[in-house]
Structures are given as structure tokens and as C-alpha cells.
Amino acid sequence: MEPRLYLKPGHDRPVRRHHPWVFSGALGRLEGPVADGGVVEVLSFDGEWLARGYLNRRSQILARLLTWDPGEAIDEAFWERRLERALQARAALRLEEMTSAYRLVFAESDGLPGLIVDRYGDFLVLQSLTLGVERWKEVIVRLLAERLHPRGIYERSDVEVRAKEGLAPAEGVRFGEPPPPRLLITEHGHRFYVDVIRGQKTGFYLDQRENRRRAAAYLAGAEVLNAFSYTGAFAVYALKAGARFVVNVDTSAEALQGAVENLRRNGFDERRFENIEGDAFQVLRRMRAEGRRFDAVILDPPKFAYAQAHLPRAARGYKDINLQALHLIRPGGLLITFSCSGLVSPDLFQKIVFAAAEDAGRDVQILERLSQAPDHPVRLSFPESEYLKGLICRVW
Numbered sequence: 580m581e582p583r584l585y586l587k588p589g590h591d592r593p594v595r596r597h598h599p600w601v602f603s604g605a606l607g608r609l610e611g612p613v614a615d616g617g618v619v620e621v622l623s624f625d626g627e628w629l630a631r632g633y634l635n636r637r638s639q640i641l642a643r644l645l646t647w648d649p650g651e652a653i654d655e656a657f658w659e660r661r662l663e664r665a666l667q668a669r670a671a672l673r674l675e676e677m678t679s680a681y682r683l684v685f686a687e688s689d690g691l692p693g694l695i696v697d698r699y700g701d702f703l704v705l706q707s708l709t710l711g712v713e714r715w716k717e718v719i720v721r722l723l724a725e726r727l728h729p730r731g732i733y734e735r736s737d738v739e740v741r742a743k744e745g746l747a748p749a750e751g752v753r754f755g756e757p758p759p760p761r762l763l764i765t766e767h768g769h770r771f772y773v774d775v776i777r778g779q780k781t782g783f784y785l786d787q788r789e790n791r792r793r794a795a796a797y798l799a800g801a802e803v804l805n806a807f808s809y810t811g812a813f814a815v816y817a818l819k820a821g822a823r824f825v826v827n828v829d830t831s832a833e834a835l836q837g838a839v840e841n842l843r844r845n846g847f848d849e850r851r852f853e854n855i856e857g858d859a860f861q862v863l864r865r866m867r868a869e870g871r872r873f874d875a876v877i878l879d880p881p882k883f884a885y886a887q888a889h890l891p892r893a894a895r896g897y898k899d900i901n902l903q904a905l906h907l908i909r910p911g912g913l914l915i916t917f918s919c920s921g922l923v924s925p926d927l928f929q930k931i932v933f934a935a936a937e938d939a940g941r942d943v944q945i946l947e948r949l950s951q952a953p954d955h956p957v958r959l960s961f962p963e964s965e966y967l968k969g970l971i972c973r974v975w
């Protein structure tokens with residue numbers, strides 16, 4: 580008999596609506612030969628079959644749901660079908676025409692909870708975030724290798740969320756060759772070196788691809804402050820679009836070294852940019868005191884809110900950094916501001932920016948609302964997958 584997870588009364592609605600998570604608080608009882616990482620049938624309290632997923636009792640997310648079709652088994656063919664669906668959806672986006680780096684599999688959004696696969700040219704980078712995926716990892720690697728013939732598949736499962744699943748970090752070559760330390764990609768005609776072994780996330784912030792292009796459209800002739808620059812991707816786009824000068828700010832010396840290389844690779848030297856290693860909150864305050872001003876400020880901070888309990892503190896952080904940025908913008912200039920905290924809704928983010936504008940005494944107009952690139956789709960039944968939001972604002 581398959582192990583069965585009976586929900587508590589009143590907890591079946593999200594499952595019926597295809598939300599892919601069952602929280603531990605929804606558990607009525609477990610029956611059968613239950614194994615963490617293994618497949619479990621999910622039933623309502625009175626025994627109606629609802630879905631099938633994989634289980635992990637160590638996690639607050641007790642089960643991640645894979646199918647709502649009673650006839651669909653979780654076997655190798657299942658993973659092959661789901662991977663194929665994700666790959667076909669990416670092919671339909673014709674991303675290859677604009678970029679050699681993009682997300683092939685976006686976890687829950689692609690019906691593959693816990694699995695991320697990014698393509699960087701001839702190499703794939705895989706992240707396995709859950710015990711359930713861990714169990715199928717070898718199969719997934721083999722299917723990807725057979726289907727896509729990459730030069731190599733590298734695993735970057737060095738993320739903290741794995742601890743919640745009882746998993747240690749995992750990294751290394753899983754197929755073929757190791758990726759070179761400076762893998763060259765092309766994004767909208769710009770060249771970037773990506774270090775998929777040591778860089779942040781899987782090496783590059785692919786979710787910002789379209790937003791970099793949108794932002795650049797406003798930056799001809801501008802003096803730009805690029806705060807939280809990482810390896811200077813927004814800076815390259817800005818200068819290529821005719822910006823006069825860009826100042827990058829980041830706490831990571833490695834990221835800024837990467838920015839130097841990327842800016843040079845695209846034909847720009849230190850006459851067009853400056854890098855400041857430091858905490859953006861402090862650097863922006865100092866710039867205000869020094870009377871330094873810009874035509875545009877880009878803010879792309881890391882995730883501030885990891886849990887509902889951190890939301891008030893995160894909101895204060897977003898408000899403060901936006902306030903500091905607003906102080907530096909010349910009248911008629913631009914604020915290009917992002918939040919990648921899924922817990923901060925677009926509506927809340929707009930309110931936070933408004934609060935900062937009030938405090939700064941600036942009148943602000945929204946010109947564009949931005950989201951994540953389409954290779955990071957938002958699944959309607961999983962609102963958590965909508966995490967990146969941005970505003971392009973004119974500041975008076």
C-alpha cells in the first residue's frame with residue numbers, strides 16, 4: 580500500500596486549488612510505510628484522494644505536490660515529461676535569440692518542486708533544494724544530459740534552505756566537464772563573465788534580464804549610481820545605452836572585480852565607471868553628506884525578508900535604502916528600484932517607496948512596473964513564485 584497523508588478537516592482547499600505545498604500544520608495523520616523523500620498520496624480527512632507528492636517530515640513543508648491526476652505515477656517517465664514540458668516552454672520563448680544564459684527549470688512554477696536548472700552556454704547548473712528531488716537527482720542529471728547534450732552539468736546546491744530538509748550543502752561536477760571559472764555569456768548583445776562555481780546563486784541574476792534592458796532605455800547621457808551592483812550587469816547595459824558614468828556599489832570585492840572585467844570586456848575603462856566596496860546604506864548616506872548627486876539610482880538589494888516575522892524589519896530596510904537613494908537624485912531624475920523578497924507584494928513595495936518619497940519630500944511618478952523575466956514564470960496556484968518586483972520612477 581502507498582503511504583497516505585490524511586489532511587485535517589478544513590485544510591484541503593489549497594490542495595484542491597493546486598497549491599503545491601502541504602504544511603505540517605495541515606497534517607491529520609500518516610498511514611503506511613512512510614519514508615521521507617518518498618512518494619505519498621494526499622487525501623482529505625474523509626478519504627477523498629486529492630494529489631500525490633513527496634514527503635519530508637523534517638520540513639515545515641511536509642509534502643510538495645507533483646500531480647493531481649490519480650493515474651499519473653511518480654516514476655522516471657514523470658520526471659522526463661515534466662522536464663520536457665519546461666524545456667519546450669523555454670524553446671517557445673525563443674530565448675536563444677537574445678541570451679545564452681537562462682532558466683530552464685523554475686521549481687514549483689514548472690511543476691518540479693525543489694528543482695532549479697539554469698543554462699549558461701554549453702553548461703547546465705542544477706540546484707536540488709529538497710530531499711524529494713535529491714532522491715531523483717541522478718535520474719534528472721541523466722535525463723538532462725541525454726536531452727540537451729551539455730558539455731557539463733554542475734551542481735550548486737550550496738543553499739541554506741537545504742538545512743530545513745535535513746540536507747548538507749552539495750556542490751560539484753555531476754556530468755561531463757567542469758565549467759571554466761570565467762564562462763562567457765551573451766545577454767542582449769552584452770558579454771558577461773560568469774563564475775558558476777563561485778558566483779552568487781548559480782552565477783548570474785538571470786531574472787533581471789528584461790529589467791536591465793528596460794532600465795537602460797532611460798539612461799542615455801545619465802550619471803548613474805548602481806547600488807547592489809554584483810558583477811555590474813546593470814552598469815554594462817547603462818553604458819552601452821549611452822550613460823555618461825556609472826558608480827557601482829557592492830559589499831563583495833569579488834563581485835566588483837567581476838564588474839571591472841565585465842565593463843572592460845564590453846569596451847569601458849575607468850574613465851566611465853567607479854567601484855565602491857561597501858555597505859550601500861552607509862555609502863549612500865555618505866554621498867548625500869558630500870553633496871554627490873545622480874541622474875539615476877538603481878537599487879537591486881538582496882532578499883531582506885525570509886519569513887513573515889522579518890517583514891516589518893525588511894520593510895524598514897527597503898524604505899531606508901529608497902529614502903537614501905531619493906536624496907541623491909537630481910530633479911527629473913530616475914529611481915529604478917527592486918525587491919526580490921516574495922513576502923513583499925508589489926502593492927506593499929509601492930507603499931514602501933511612497934513612504935520613502937514622503938519622507939524625502941519628493942514627488943514621484945511610476946513610469947513602469949517590472950517583474951521577473953519569463954523564464955521565471957509565476958504559477959497562478961503558487962503566488963510565492965512571484966518574487967521580483969521593480970519600479971522605474973521619475974523623481975521631482
Ligand code: SAH
Pocket residue numbers: 779783784787806807808809810811812813828829830831834857858859860879880881
Ligand atoms: N543587480 C545585480 C544583482 C544584485 S544581487 C545584477 O543585475 O546582476 C545583490 C547584491 O547586493 C549582491 O552582489 C551582494 O553582494 C550585494 N549586497 C548585499 N548586501 C549589501 C549591502 N549592504 N551593501 C551593498 N551591497 C550589498
